[in-house]
Amino acid sequence: MSPPMAARILVVEDNDSLRRGMALALRERFGDVDEVARGDAAVARLCDAEIEPYAVVLTDLRLPGADGVAVLRAARARDERTSVLLMTAFGSVETAVDAMRSGAFDFVEKPLDLDQLELRVSRALDHRALLDEVNVLRAEREARRAEEEIVGSSRVLRDATHLARRVAPTRSTVLVTGETGTGKELVASLIHRASPRREGPFVKVNCAALPETLLESELFGHERGAFTGADRRRAGRFEEASGGTLLLDEIGDLSAATQAKLLRVLQDQEFHRLGGTSTLRTDARIVAATNADLEQKRAAGLFREDLYFRLNVIHIHLPPLRERPDDLVDLAHHFLRELRDAPGRAASGFTERALERLRGHAWPGNVRELRNTVERAVLLAPGARIRHTDIVLSGPAARAPRPEGLPGLPPDGCSLADVERHLVLEALRRADFVQKDASELLGVSRRKLNYMIRRMGITHRSWRRNRSGEAGDGPAEVSGETP
Numbered sequence: 001m002s003p004p005m006a007a008r009i010l011v012v013e014d015n016d017s018l019r020r021g022m023a024l025a026l027r028e029r030f031g032d033v034d035e036v037a038r039g040d041a042a043v044a045r046l047c048d049a050e051i052e053p054y055a056v057v058l059t060d061l062r063l064p065g066a067d068g069v070a071v072l073r074a075a076r077a078r079d080e081r082t083s084v085l086l087m088t089a090f091g092s093v094e095t096a097v098d099a100m101r102s103g104a105f106d107f108v109e110k111p112l113d114l115d116q117l118e119l120r121v122s123r124a125l126d127h128r129a130l131l132d133e134v135n136v137l138r139a140e141r142e143a144r145r146a147e148e149e150i151v152g153s154s155r156v157l158r159d160a161t162h163l164a165r166r167v168a169p170t171r172s173t174v175l176v177t178g179e180t181g182t183g184k185e186l187v188a189s190l191i192h193r194a195s196p197r198r199e200g201p202f203v204k205v206n207c208a209a210l211p212e213t214l215l216e217s218e219l220f221g222h223e224r225g226a227f228t229g230a231d232r233r234r235a236g237r238f239e240e241a242s243g244g245t246l247l248l249d250e251i252g253d254l255s256a257a258t259q260a261k262l263l264r265v266l267q268d269q270e271f272h273r274l275g276g277t278s279t280l281r282t283d284a285r286i287v288a289a290t291n292a293d294l295e296q297k298r299a300a301g302l303f304r305e306d307l308y309f310r311l312n313v314i315h316i317h318l319p320p321l322r323e324r325p326d327d328l329v330d331l332a333h334h335f336l337r338e339l340r341d342a343p344g345r346a347a348s349g350f351t352e353r354a355l356e357r358l359r360g361h362a363w364p365g366n367v368r369e370l371r372n373t374v375e376r377a378v379l380l381a382p383g384a385r386i387r388h389t390d391i392v393l394s395g396p397a398a399r400a401p402r403p404e405g406l407p408g409l410p411p412d413g414c415s416l417a418d419v420e421r422h423l424v425l426e427a428l429r430r431a432d433f434v435q436k437d438a439s440e441l442l443g444v445s446r447r448k449l450n451y452m453i454r455r456m457g458i459t460h461r462s463w464r465r466n467r468s469g470e471a472g473d474g475p476a477e478v479s480g481e482t483p
């Protein structure tokens with residue numbers, strides 16, 4: 001990550017009076033200037049994460065400790081937007097060419113002409129400002145792209161993504177809540193990608209996946225011998241995520257001890273490795289996510305109040321998919337487009353009844369479940385459109401809200417067989433005994449309905465003319481009795 005910075009210049013020169021003279025002149029004209037007399041000290045300074053990268057580094061080629069090329073490499077490795085000016089001996093064209101080849105922005109010849117020096121430094125600073133501008137534009141484009149990857153036009157979703165983009169440039173902790181599969185991780189990654197940290201690491205830790213000691217070691221790292229099995233020192237995720245974003249997933253599952261340690265990191269950015277004594281610092285930006293009701297956990301004393309408020313500085317909530325029917329349809333089409341590009345997949349749309357079926361489901365697994373469902377349907381659908389019969393809703397569908405108009409279970413219970421039979425008969429009547437239409441009304445295949453009809457012994461006169469396999473012969477009227 002490279003934070004935006006003021007004009008900051010580093011002068012590296014071992015000749016004391018020359019260095020002071022340059023620094024003085026540049027300071028007068030450009031402000032902030034640091035000076036260093038040795039190459040190795042300059043390299044150490046450039047690598048120090050606590051010091052902001054310089055806009056311009058002006059370095060002699062021959063230096064004690066490390067040469068100017070090493071200084072140049074260190075500066076560019078830290079932030080490739082840093083412009084490095086190499087000072088070369090008068091008339092040494094070859095050295096100058098080498099300098100440019102190794103990535104220097106420009107070179108200045110010794111003995112120095114101060115006007116020339118200022119001109120070149122000024123040019124280097126302008127160049128740097130331009131790069132910053134390009135960077136800002138690029139960041140905006142990347143943020144827009146990341147936001148567009150989050151599909152759905154519902155107001156609640158768009159509000160959530162706008163908020164994510166607005167807070168992205170800050171270092172504020174963000175809490176993302178929502179049921180499983182609602183897109184919390186997607187929003188966390190939007191926050192990262194829309195932030196100035198986007199080139200830094202995006203590190204994820206699932207706090208529910210590990211027992212306490214292992215989780216703490218995962219987060220904070222450990223020293224050798226900190227616990228049985230810790231045979232080597234290991235850096236934790238907080239260290240790894242420095243300069244980037246750390247997603248703490250399932251934050252509601254933290255133990256009390258880990259909550260206390262996390263609070264300290266959030267307050268002071270400080271922590272210890274397990275078994276370690278030295279205090280380490282991290283500048284990782286924290287995004288916490290949970291599908292638990294953190295407010296409720298807090299009220300029940302299971303989640304520290306102070307930590308709760310620390311995490312809850314900015315809260316982004318993603319409502320469940322069943323509350324966003326517009327998103328549901330957008331997402332179904334989006335996944336269909338994404339998935340149909342494989343050979344043998346014909347479907348390019350949904351029938352209205354298929355969409356109705358999707359809308360009627362409770363989607364306990366939210367977007368993830370929808371994607372899986374569309375994927376299955378694409379594989380099953382023989383034609384150009386996915387029909388409701390191609391949509392297989394798996395287990396948790398039982399939790400779907402009762403479709404409108406259906407009776408509930410009577411207090412004393414009832415016979416499922418009777419209800420089934422009643423509904424089959426009703427569907428048949430409504431479909432004028434055309435089994436194909438009735439099967440669609442019931443959301444089952446024609447074969448299945450035919451099997452049920454035979455099992456229930458239902459007959460109708462119009463079926464006599466049909467293939468004998470369709471239904472058994474029987475009384476001329478619809479009959480609930482076995483023929």
Ligand SMILES: Nc1ncnc2c1ncn2[C@@H]1O[C@H](COP(=O)(O)OP(=O)(O)OP(=O)(O)O)[C@@H](O)[C@H]1O
Nearest residue numbers: 150151152179180181182183184185186291367368
């Ligand atoms: N609005 C959306 N647009 C496109 N894809 C989405 C959207 N919401 C979720 N997804 C996709 O659905 C899947 C689940 O999303 P994600 O992993 O972000 O959910 P989550 O809330 O973190 O779930 P969990 O609590 O189970 O970790 C991912 O494949 C994600 O890309």
Ligand SMILES: [Mg+2]
Nearest residue numbers: 184185249289
């Ligand atoms: Mg997740």
